[in-house]
Amino acid sequence: MVTSAQEALVGQTIDERYQVLALLARGGMATVYQALDLRLDRVVALKVMHRHLAEDPDFVARFHREAKSAARLTHPHVVAVYDQGTAAGLIYLAMEYVPGRNLRDVIHQFGPLSGEQALVMLEPVLEGLAAAHAAGFVHRDIKPENVLISDDGRVKVADFGLARALSTNNTSATTGLIIGTVAYLSPEQVEHGDADGRSDVYAAGILLYEMVTGDVPHDGDSPLAVAYKHVNSDVPSPSRSRAGIPPEIDALVVTATRRDPKLRYQRAIDFLADVRRVRTTLPPARPFTDSRATLVVDSTAAAGSGRRKNGPPPGQGRKQAPVPPSRASGPLPVAHPRRRRRLTITALIALTVAVAAFGGWDLAVGQASFIAAPTVVGLTQSEAEQVLASAGLTLTVTDTAFSEDVAADLIVSSDPAPGFDVREGGSVGVVLSRGPERFAVPDVRGLSAADAAAEITGAGLTVGASKQSFDDTVAAGKVTETDPAIGAEVKRDTTVDIVVSKGAKPVPLPDVVGRKAGAAKRILSGLGLDVSADSKFSEAVAKGEVISMSPKAGTVVSSGSRVSIVTSKGPPPVTVPNLIDSPKSRAISDLKRLGLKARVLEAEATPLDRVYSQDPPAGTQIPKGSAVTIRII
Template structure:
């Protein structure tokens, strides 16, 4: 980056909040200013988009979307984004201000670092990247300029998600920032315009190479040349540049910079684990050894070779090229030089073809169109017009009618390579579930049936029911077949069985009346054997079983009918003494009432009433004693 002493915004209040204090640096897409957040009284780094890019609405929309993604990352090794907005045409980001230097500034000042210092820088970088990869974000522009080293020693990764903002219009050899960006692009980014977590790992491997050697892993005369090297070139080992570097560090660089993404660690977390394992296996002398340049492959040698495509050749290759450049020309050498020129031209053409492929040809980018509200067929046609293919996914929606597109994934406005798949979320209409038929089910069975339909049991009440057995569902509210939203409640009425009936009292009633009374109550009647009764008239109920309490409907009440009194012969007791007469009458089943005349001095029964014939057993016979 280049710095300047002044900027038109210095002294202004941006968005009514950020007071610009001074200009910090210029980048490929924005100017960085130091500002004070007057609302929170803290210093922030204000990143203001270049005016030519701010005029591009597509670019601005992508910039905002990526800024929101970056703002969702929260990690000690990631520079946080506090705010984003626009003020009078100035599109800006407010980020944490880090007082310190970039990794680029450190390498420019110190050159190659010791292995310990190099790993001390890369380890927190990978830690921050690992957190982002785990959260589903990729950086896409990992480079030394985006590694900030605070004066207090903390290391953070900046510009998460913003690499996609760089446009092809800035791809010139004079643009140092983009030139640096191209130097860290993975082969798949160059060839197919795609990136994933392994692309960030690739860039991290190149940065490790640079930290260990003091020179870029991939160099060239133009961004096209550099891009070509990523796809078709090969990297030397760091120990080819600096004597004495452990082979484990060579392997660590080679692991991350494998041309095939499948040959690299799957994300920064995996690469971090490899780095820590390698570091643990190095001795103190190996970690703290000062780098000594290997004269066989210094940057001066590569410059004398007259080509930009051999930043890291094997030593023998470098020596051969350097020798041929110094010797007097011969026909063979001229032919060799012609071949070299032809190869270089072919490389440039191939690189230009790759550039055309990713910028203008089939590998170029398209924006995801807005298909919301379209049918699946129309959405597929819309995507096809934009060189994209459709994958359908169904989802419920309370507002979008069934069969229409709700949204897309990636969302509208996302930049994709031609031929990419876009998932269209098609509405299944409002999410509704029918109340199942729960009649006759137990409470547990009803609960399970409702759960299967994404519904839940609401209030539960009990009621008597003559037909539904105790413990089973009588009815539901809402009723069977009603459509409800997910997790809606359904109230249950559970049977307590038939309602008990109070046993009516029918003692003393006639047989017909008693029978009607009992049956009208819902009970049944059975007759016991008739019995004699001196108190209950013949044909009326003497007794019932049960006589009180409750019975269930259909249960039985047993009644006993009166046969009236039992008639027996009245014995003759005339002439008997009082006691003998009394005993004889009582033995016969009568009660005795005694009347005396003149005090009953003779103790002789002279008359009885009734006298002779029959009388009801248990009735009273009166005797007259003289």
């Protein structure tokens, strides 16, 4: 249910940068909006943490850690993280906006997919996971909702916001917290809350099972019941739920979802290799045709079959070009049906003249033969040369260009464009990608604001706002950090804000004398102070309470300064005297003088009225006020 509080953000501008356009979705941790980045003039997905979580410092710290981690991950099949920040009590994350649908929508609309269709979807997911695992990240929540398919057919893995770096030392950050969706949780996540790359492999196996059967393998009356099945039951072969599934698909699912992580694919790239091998044994995937008459197909099934521009009509010397091989890293082509347009009288006349002129030229040079230019965009140069050679064409590299969408050394565009006419034996010009143009934010920590600005400008970037902040380690007037962060790879002319130190924050010392030692330490540490503690015996101050502090309460010190406290160990211990053979009255008096109590045991008749035994024995040290048992004979 969408709440009025969530809708209230629509139309607002967050952090003077992100204009909220529309509500997209609500999740367990945050609400996602479509927003316009006013600084870079681009549409982003803005993930805003729920307000009750934003008030929890542990959640906020985890959110910021994961955002910074996810921002380091760049891959064509992973949704990019652009920015993170805090404004007006809101904690937000700016991410790549992917217009389209998710895999859940595809499964609902088309029902169970064929094995070939499912592998077309799974292959780019595994490519993204393999890259993430190689960089030290685990997704922890692979499910159909987190697999996005853009309107132009690209597949991307979303929501690495819950990812945790494998190399982190802060293991307490998520201790006891199971992150993920129960239908896709691996047994080790359920039992121990632990996850590594093999946990993502397990979830990807469940994803494949669901794509080909239309349902998840384990269900139950409650999430706990489903989690129990993950731990205690094997994932069955998909063919047991739906007939006609190839045994190769069964083998992929069973291997990926072994309950023992050691028996699964050990890496996403191993799973990916088997998926690619199985795809070569299966027929080409059938296209998906949705209600909007949009055709979404795997590139192995793409052919230049639409109406083509220029050249002779079908049947006059035109031959069909071979279909280029699939490339998993490229988009799934989307072909939109051409709209019929009425031709005006003028257009008809022009068309008649053009056809007549073409016919005269054709007769002059002989019957020309044309084919549709094959699709080579997204291929390497060598792959494109093979595709063109099989069509009797040659390749010419005409230029190189930076590209935000096409990886380096792959083809960005071709001339003629795919599907347009090219003369048999002719040449197709291509532009090779140089990858995204990126500039690293320079390390300007410790520089003055003026020097930092010069460094940023010299790096091809734009100097943005200058903010001030207290800092315990950087001298006043020097730069402490930048936004985007130092070392981040950004586009040319990206605005870089700097934070200048105001020096250590002044802190007036609160009075912690008389407080419990633990509470006193938390108060002082929370103010950014370095606390050292000592202890001594005291008869005036109860055990565990603060006796004194230095510097004294009310003193103004700098953040990070050392504050010493002395806590009470309680009264000093008392040494039990030797009471054996002492008269009863003197023994009791001696104990009372030392602050001890006498517990007297005696028979009805005590003719000697002296101490026969004592407990504890003489020389034992016991707390003041303790009792000593004496036996009288």
